Amino acid sequence: MTDPATLPSSDLVDLLAAICDIESVSGDEAALADAVEALLSDQPHLEVHRDGDAVVARTTLGRDRRVVLAGHLDTVPLTDPPNLPTRLAGEGDDRELWGRGTVDMKAGVAVMLALAVELGRPGAEPVADLTYVFYDHEEVEESKSGLKRLARNRPDLLAGDFAVLGEPTSADIEGGCQGTIRVDVTTRGVAAHSARSWRGENAIHAAAPILALLSGYEAVQVEVDGLLYREGLNAVGIRGGIAGNVVPDACTVTVNYRFAPSRTLAEAEQHLRELFDGYEVVVTDASPAARPGLDDPLAAEFVAAVLDRTGGAPKPKYGWTDVARFAELGIPAVNFGPGDALLAHADDERVRVAELAVCRDALRAWLVGA
Amino acid sequence: MTDPATLPSSDLVDLLAAICDIESVSGDEAALADAVEALLSDQPHLEVHRDGDAVVARTTLGRDRRVVLAGHLDTVPLTDPPNLPTRLAGEGDDRELWGRGTVDMKAGVAVMLALAVELGRPGAEPVADLTYVFYDHEEVEESKSGLKRLARNRPDLLAGDFAVLGEPTSADIEGGCQGTIRVDVTTRGVAAHSARSWRGENAIHAAAPILALLSGYEAVQVEVDGLLYREGLNAVGIRGGIAGNVVPDACTVTVNYRFAPSRTLAEAEQHLRELFDGYEVVVTDASPAARPGLDDPLAAEFVAAVLDRTGGAPKPKYGWTDVARFAELGIPAVNFGPGDALLAHADDERVRVAELAVCRDALRAWLVGA
Numbered sequence: 001m002t003d004p005a006t007l008p009s010s011d012l013v014d015l016l017a018a019i020c021d022i023e024s025v026s027g028d029e030a031a032l033a034d035a036v037e038a039l040l041s042d043q044p045h046l047e048v049h050r051d052g053d054a055v056v057a058r059t060t061l062g063r064d065r066r067v068v069l070a071g072h073l074d075t076v077p078l079t080d081p082p083n084l085p086t087r088l089a090g091e092g093d094d095r096e097l098w099g100r101g102t103v104d105m106k107a108g109v110a111v112m113l114a115l116a117v118e119l120g121r122p123g124a125e126p127v128a129d130l131t132y133v134f135y136d137h138e139e140v141e142e143s144k145s146g147l148k149r150l151a152r153n154r155p156d157l158l159a160g161d162f163a164v165l166g167e168p169t170s171a172d173i174e175g176g177c178q179g180t181i182r183v184d185v186t187t188r189g190v191a192a193h194s195a196r197s198w199r200g201e202n203a204i205h206a207a208a209p210i211l212a213l214l215s216g217y218e219a220v221q222v223e224v225d226g227l228l229y230r231e232g233l234n235a236v237g238i239r240g241g242i243a244g245n246v247v248p249d250a251c252t253v254t255v256n257y258r259f260a261p262s263r264t265l266a267e268a269e270q271h272l273r274e275l276f277d278g279y280e281v282v283v284t285d286a287s288p289a290a291r292p293g294l295d296d297p298l299a300a301e302f303v304a305a306v307l308d309r310t311g312g313a314p315k316p317k318y319g320w321t322d323v324a325r326f327a328e329l330g331i332p333a334v335n336f337g338p339g340d341a342l343l344a345h346a347d348d349e350r351v352r353v354a355e356l357a358v359c360r361d362a363l364r365a366w367l368v369g370a
Numbered sequence: 371m372t373d374p375a376t377l378p379s380s381d382l383v384d385l386l387a388a389i390c391d392i393e394s395v396s397g398d399e400a401a402l403a404d405a406v407e408a409l410l411s412d413q414p415h416l417e418v419h420r421d422g423d424a425v426v427a428r429t430t431l432g433r434d435r436r437v438v439l440a441g442h443l444d445t446v447p448l449t450d451p452p453n454l455p456t457r458l459a460g461e462g463d464d465r466e467l468w469g470r471g472t473v474d475m476k477a478g479v480a481v482m483l484a485l486a487v488e489l490g491r492p493g494a495e496p497v498a499d500l501t502y503v504f505y506d507h508e509e510v511e512e513s514k515s516g517l518k519r520l521a522r523n524r525p526d527l528l529a530g531d532f533a534v535l536g537e538p539t540s541a542d543i544e545g546g547c548q549g550t551i552r553v554d555v556t557t558r559g560v561a562a563h564s565a566r567s568w569r570g571e572n573a574i575h576a577a578a579p580i581l582a583l584l585s586g587y588e589a590v591q592v593e594v595d596g597l598l599y600r601e602g603l604n605a606v607g608i609r610g611g612i613a614g615n616v617v618p619d620a621c622t623v624t625v626n627y628r629f630a631p632s633r634t635l636a637e638a639e640q641h642l643r644e645l646f647d648g649y650e651v652v653v654t655d656a657s658p659a660a661r662p663g664l665d666d667p668l669a670a671e672f673v674a675a676v677l678d679r680t681g682g683a684p685k686p687k688y689g690w691t692d693v694a695r696f697a698e699l700g701i702p703a704v705n706f707g708p709g710d711a712l713l714a715h716a717d718d719e720r721v722r723v724a725e726l727a728v729c730r731d732a733l734r735a736w737l738v739g740a
Binding site: 178180182193194195196197198202204205206207208211212214215219230232233234235236237238239240241243244245246247248251253254256258284285318319320 | 548550552563564565566567568572574575576577578581582584585589600602603604605606607608609610611613614615616617618621623624626628654655688689690
């Protein structure tokens with residue numbers, strides 16, 4: 001191992017640029033994890049642990065409550081030509097840092113790293129103990145998730161009363177998250193040469209009612225803990241046919257159902273099985289929804305402290321995030337971080353740097369009880 | 371080049387086994403073409419030409435009519451494990467030769483090679499001049515067709531008054547052939563993250579009416595020159611979707627229309643454009659149908675000679691064959707050859723060897739005016 005990069009922690013924008021410029025596409029997070037570990041290990045008020053390319057740092061101040069601040073270190077692949085190194089553009093409050101990871105989610109990671117350095121030092125005593133969790137493999141299949149691995153290897157390190165995940169929310173509070181389930185719905189037929197098609201049964205034609213059902217489906221909107229969630233049911237893939245002269249004997253429609261936290265995963269699956277009764281239905285991927293959890297006392301303090309600075313009101317989170325994984329661990333969690341989620345994964349990914357300070361200041365105010 | 375294999379022309383079954391055992395998957399016909407060229411060049415009554423891996427042999431007896439006997443040398447790929455070398459199984463009239471190419475269409479080629487050696491020798495004078503055409507690249511895309519190349523390079527060699535193509539027909543006469551046209555019918559939508567699907571328009575859902583139309587389509591049956599053709603309209607492929615969390619912005623249904631010789635290619639395309647009015651329709655492949663052509667005098671003599679030996683009645687050909695290419699050249703053509711077309715391309719491809727002699731004898735009787 002070479003010496004890890006030294007991260008500049010005194011300026012939020014410099015820090016964000018530095019951690020973005022250390023490329024960390026999923027599976028290649030080691031260099032960034034090394035740099036993060038080195039920075040945190042330099043802080044005498046933190047106890048640091050490493051698990052694969054995840055880094056966990058904790059205060060041990062003996063507080064009766066513990067807050068978890070979490071973010072993933074990995075990004076989706078770069079564009080071609082690469083959208084790194086980062087570049088700063090614009091003036092004043094409109095300054096934006098462009099590049100892969102600036103939104104999803106190194107801006108949130110930068111805010112949390114800056115707080116990790118600051119809170120716990122003399123004069124910046126937090127009201128709760130703090131656990132920082134920076135982890136690998138969030139942008140890939142669930143089986144590789146660094147957070148899932150941590151929960152299996154060291155559940156003690158993840159313990160806490162409330163968690164904030166620094167996913168991009170444009171500095172809004174987004175509570176809970178939708179669940180997501182994917183199923184393959186398959187029709188069967190009988191293959192035949194297309195010149196004698198009456199000898200076969202066309203499986204693609206047999207999928208007509210499935211597409212008609214999806215096309216006519218009206219997704220519900222559901223209020224959960226005061227937030228309105230909007231569901232969605234979509235074909236995200238379809239495939240059938242093996243050759244230009246063969247009546248196909250199978251056709252598979254891949255359906256993605258995004259469901260509100262009012263449904264359990266089992267209920268969501270049951271809903272799909274009822275909708276597609278009579279067809280082969282195979283679940284290929286599933287993650288539960290998470291309730292907003294804003295009725296928790298720590299959450300209420302958090303919401304009050306943030307809204308005092310940002311205005312606005314809590315919103316539902318539509319995308320699936322690791323708040324659901326914290327919810328499974330019994331830890332209420334919300335999303336709160338700089339950056340516009342619609343620019344996540346985008347070729348023109350960029351963050352308004354002014355949002356970094358907004359998020360840091362709101363979190364600091366809450367955590368020091370100002 | 372090594373010396374070409376010597377083909378045993380005195381026994382039909384030996385000859386068929388020999389030309390099957392020289393593998394000739396499309397693109398790899400050279401060794402078989404060499405052997406065929408060597409055999410035909412040994413016959414003093416034939417004038418032999420080579421074009422790529424096509425071999426043309428002609429008698430020049432000064433007859434006022436010329437008959438073309440044609441067959442392709444290539445096969446589809448072997449099975450795994452390979453269905454070659456050939457093996458003979460069964461007893462007496464039930465003997466079958468198993469292996470790739472035995473049906474499609476080296477059985478027909480063997481019959482024609484045997485006739486090429488025999489007819490034109492003293493004591494076996496044909497009533498018409500004869501042209502034998504053995505060509506490459508029939509089982510692959512039309513642009514590679516050896517017969518198409520010959521028609522371009524040496525149309526004079528293909529000239530004739532009537533053509534018999536030795537495709538497998540179980541020794542029945544199959545007149546004409548269906549046309550075939552393939553189109554891609556595409557729907558467009560607007561991509562969005564599936565967690566916020568209301569921001570998008572789902573192109574797969576938009577394909578529902580296309581599948582409903584195909585599912586409900588009733589194909590016609592059409593009589594042409596006394597033969598009944600049955601059409602077919604089928605989705606042979608469908609694809610859409612780029613990722614499990616993206617509302618797809620495009621979906622393409624590949625449709626194959628097999629049409630009767632009562633329609634021109636232009637009329638078939640027009641029919642599809644009317645059916646799929648409002649969608650993007652792109653023709654990806656098209657071959658015209660061929661009328662049976664059994665009203666031609668030479669055809670009538672041929673039919674009489676064959677039916678005198680085999681019984682039965684002429685039938686329509688459903689699959690597309692190169693008779694359509696001869697029809698385009700203005701040469702009436704029929705399919706007539708040993709082997710069950712349903713076993714063409716099959717893993718258990720095999721031919722009843724008794725059919726070889728039936729076909730040879732019927733063709734010989736017609737050609738010598740017996």
